[in-house]
Amino acid sequence: MDFLGYKGRRVVVSGCFSGMGEATARQLLEQGAEVHGLDYKPTALKLASFNQVDLRDPAAIDAAVGKIGGKVDALFNCAGLPQTAPALDVMKVNYAGTRRVTERVLPLMQAGGAIVSVSSNGGMGWSRRIPTIMQLIQADGYEAAVKWCEDNAETVREGYAFSKEAIIVWTMLMSNRLIKNGIRINCTMPGPTQTPMMSHFEQATKASVLEAAMQPINRRSTPDEQAAALLFLNSPVASYVNGVSFAVDGGFMAGIATGQIDPRSLMANA
Template sequence: MMDYLGYKNKRVIVSGCFSGMGEATARLLLEQGAEVHGIDFKESALDLASFTLVDLRDPASIDAAIAKIGGKVDALFNCAGLPQTAPALDVMKVNFAGTRRVTEQVLPLMSEGGAVVSISSNGGMGWSRRIPVIMDLLQQKSYEEAVAWCEGHADDVKEGYAFSKEAIIVWTMLNSAHLIKKGIRMNCTMPGPTETPMMSHFKEASGESVVDAAMQPINRPSTPHEQATALVFLNSDAASYINGVALPVDGGFLGGVATGQVDLTAMMANAS
């Protein structure tokens, strides 16, 4: 059978490989014959080529982890994240500033044909209405400057989760246009509700009715594997002309919203 995805013997990094979508992604990549290097705050039980503990709230920890892996990297999977039940600044550090720092450290290890994919969320679907403020954040070049910006813009950051996911989408679109000139692609996914350890946190923060509403029209959560397949595809040789995309992996939710077929009553009531 042809190696359609092209991962055999490729060297990849998965951030957030301990559980959930990141664990499912690392597992799938191993099945595809990739050399998988994992980083996370908790140690992975998978049989990886290497694993390094990292704290995305600490740029020095990020730099040391990527330096330890070293060598050529063919693909990066940014799967680490915190839910909105964590402190807002920690959420911004992990979901945006830390994810960006990991990527910046890995990019010099990539050459033409490399690819980066990050996990955003349908929780970031309001990105287009906040481009000016998100672009202001993206102009903060260093990790420390981004964190300081977040500290000074609490009204924009709010609980951190939605804004961090909006920032990932705009950052992906912005950087994809520059990186493709070097032959490196960059995309992200927008998952709907997924059965991961974070699901209980989403229900606690938003309410079960809101989570249920976000499962329309398929009316079930996705599995981590279903999210992993989209991530693995986007970074594969099979997706060589896909760049700068925020791909909904949500069972049709955003399509239903756009065409008026999804009832947002529960979500709007919670927002008010």
């Protein structure tokens, strides 16, 4: 049961109220970790501590992380908003707020620490927009990142895809810097997952597109399946895994890369 090595480790889960974050916090508790939660809504889980925080408010982020204090062994960035929310709010939570949480937790980490963030297969176009994404990443600080998004609304668009692309590139950039201090950082790229947020995706996306994104496994993942990947990446077992965008999608990205899935099937919304 202690194969992943979480027993007694002190961890922080952002977005612990529902979905992947709730599943992650619950699995960490089962593994014997000391879990500290952050979310906009209170959790029913019996955590070591919980701080209610709005990732659209940098001062609230700073205060919440300050209350946790002490040494942190692992950070799980699971909080997020769907594309049905205002685009700027999506960017604040999915990118700027996630980055702010990470930057505030980092001083609490030592060598052997690990960070993982939830991106998405919706961010798979990151490689075509690296120069633009780097402009956002180079906007230093929460307020500067928000200002960049306001000034580049046409690039940001609905916010969801671009925020997930930004998380992937930011993860890659930070992995080379943080590993010099013995800290790893990775992210996952989930496929369609049956969480409370899925109803928002169904509202904003044609059913044919969601069905195409479930190939070749042809079902949605569960929050627990996504959480298991997050626990692995942040565990001592994955000590040589760094800077990875880990597709947890039942083979979808593999199908795209090998031409077995037609990417045009994802363009029905355009």
